[in-house]
Amino acid sequence: MAATIDSNRTTKTRVPDRRQSLSVGKILFWMAVVAIAIFCLAPMLWQVLTSFKVNEDIAAVPNVYFPTRLTLNHYIELFSRRPFMRYILNSAIVSLISTIACLTIGSPAAYALARLRPFGGQIAQAAILLITLFPGILLLQGLLEIVQFFHLGNNYLALIIPYTAINLPLTILVMRSFFEQLPKDLEDAAKVDGYSIWQMLIQIVMPLTLPALVTTGILTFIFAWNEYIFALTFLTEESMKTIPVASAQIGGSSVFEIPYGPIAAATVIGTIPLVILVLFFQRQIVQGLTAGAVKG
């Protein structure tokens, strides 16, 4: 009897011990999660909060971190004083077209590199990789000359073409590795079934590469959406400007006033489409990034 009671007691004392050590680990884990989340999201959060603050709170010393008075004035101002819808449209046109161009040019190139193994394919691949190492800013001077030569200034093409070109290497490399891990038998089966090359690519290969297409497409889109230097240089007409340029050029009523509120509001509005895009395609992105990691 005594022995059973003893053993009960020892198990009773042991169990809470283990729970406690577990909870310490859990606390540390969640602290780390929160720390990383704050580190990544704080600047964004600051912008969001600033965009809703009234002007006095923005300028107040000490800082008002969490505003009690909220206002939508900055947003209203943004759309009433400037053609901000127009900027969004400009960005959307440029980003969308360059993304589509990138995928339609890059995917067939990647497929050719992966499947047809052309003579010199290895060299072409190395060259593509080399281009990704090249800092884009160095191209600005040369591109400006080219844009002038072709009279492309203040034309969407002045952005669409360079964006497409800069993103092509990434597209080709990502898509090539994706195509390479697609089983070749699948394409052979399609050929035996009577698919022509294009039917096969569109009906069999494309649906399978959708995750990769979405992933690279979103990366391309984000780059084009956020690009600043080229957009600043090649498009000077007011109605052609993209969001990053327009946001940076928001000015106050005098030189001494920096309109923090509208700038923050512009940043938030410029980011929302990307957030929506990523959330919408989240599943495909995860699939695309982990494709080939586990045999499925």
Add this chain to the structure above:
Amino acid sequence: MSRLELKNLNKTFTPKVIPVKDISLSVEDGDVLSLLGPSGCGKSTILRMIAGLEQPTRGQVLIGDRDVTFKRPGDRNIAMVFQSYALYPHLNVRENLRAGLKLKKVPTDEIEKRIAEVSHILGLDDLMQRKPGQLSGGQRQRVAVGRALVRRSDVFLLDEPLSNLDALLREHVRADLKQIFSTQKAPVVYVTHDQTEAMTLSTQVAVLNNGYLQQLDAPERIYDRPANQFVAGFVGSPQMNLLTLPCQGNDALLGDCKLRLPDLPTVPPQIVFGVRPEHLHRAETDNAATLKGKVFLVENLGMHNLVSFKVPNAQGDPIVLRSLLPPELWLNRELAFTIPPDEIHWFDVESGDSLVRRS
């Protein structure tokens, strides 16, 4: 009426890599031809050339007297089952079965009729809405066979279709395949490296090695009358005993035992002797024609024991032979064997060709 014929088929990748050197054969309606050989013998390349997935360097492929050598795979009216099954992962089973027919513009009610028929034979009715990822290995295999069957093609090609299944399932599917083959008339070409599959499934077996056809014959003749040393050694498990023996007069010398040579125009100095383990029986009486040896290794195969024994040899190292015997405690026993003369195979040392042409 369709008939598959290959004429002097050759595939040269580089001057050093020639998987298929010179293959000519034909498969009639209702025939099941197995291409059997070790890995790298060119059997898969031959199949891919029949399918049109590889272009032959030389030679012709004819299906029902049409020359299809330069036709695209889709225009050859063939169906193929791949080793990896190659089902379209984004389509469900029904769509997988339907894909090829839709491209051929087969009328919808005809498509539905064929799918219903095939799914009944293969027991796919409950799986129609599933995607390949949700199927087990055996189910995927059945869908792959189904996809080929609905095509009602002129030629039916299978590339090691059972090699991804576990041993038990393989036996089941093998039996099922045999029944399916017998219900349809198109010639079947079946690639395998597994001799059991080749022997059980086919009406004709083509044994290949090094890009050359070694023997094309009915399964039992491949087994009983191997045309050369390679076929003799490759077909049959456990492997045939193959020994190079010196000749003396009209006999070959196997240790102390004298084996009568067949009628030959000239007696060569050496000859290759072959006898299957199952044909070496224990001798009832002890006489000069028996082979005596000491057992040094016993492998239990369940139904039989594979017994390896050494025969003393006056000319050199002891000769090792293997025999299939009923299970018993054989180890280290001295045994005497008789070799039935009808079961002995003789091969030329140089060419490896069989020296006995028995019909």
